[in-house]
Amino acid sequence: MSTEKDPLFPDDLRLLPWVTDTGKPCYLSAAPGGGVLSALADRTENRQLRAAAEVLCEARRVLADPAAGALALRLTLTASARALADTLRVAHSRGLRLGAEDEADQG
Template identity: 60%
Template sequence: MAEKYEPAVGEDLRLLPWTSETGKPCYLAPGAEDGMISALADATEERQIRDAAGALGEGEALLADPGAGALALRLALTAAVRALRDALRIAHSRGLRLGVCDDG
């Protein structure tokens, strides 16, 4: 299922790398760039990018192994999909902040 980003109320809001308990996007208000939530968001994005690099490496290794089983491939694909979803959310958030993406 593709993740849908709801339009932000204000153009300067930062899309955070997590969702609410109900699955809705979370945003950070302007002026909070040096705050604790912003630092947590930066650290979360860094972890998600590291996880994506790990999932890529594991997936490449499994694809190169002709004896890889269905379960191993399924687990690797699950990790890759999760990592891709996170990476796209990060790219979307950063694009919005740079003014090169819209919410459509």
């Protein structure tokens, strides 16, 4: 029996920063040195985090404007929710790669 872990165990999979057409998570069994898909995932995560920072600045600007109407607030909240979801996914993925336990997995 080999002492190496089977690469198909969830601990060895990287949660990617995108989902399938049907909304299911995508995973990558990455080589230790990375690869093309891993580099693409890194760039995508960084782009998502930069976009979240921009959305946060815009949300603060809209919230500080007492004349902002319902549409502006709704659009800002929609963009904020999308950015928050992306940011949480990046944080979760990076936490898993650092070996942090997921609270949901602790039962």
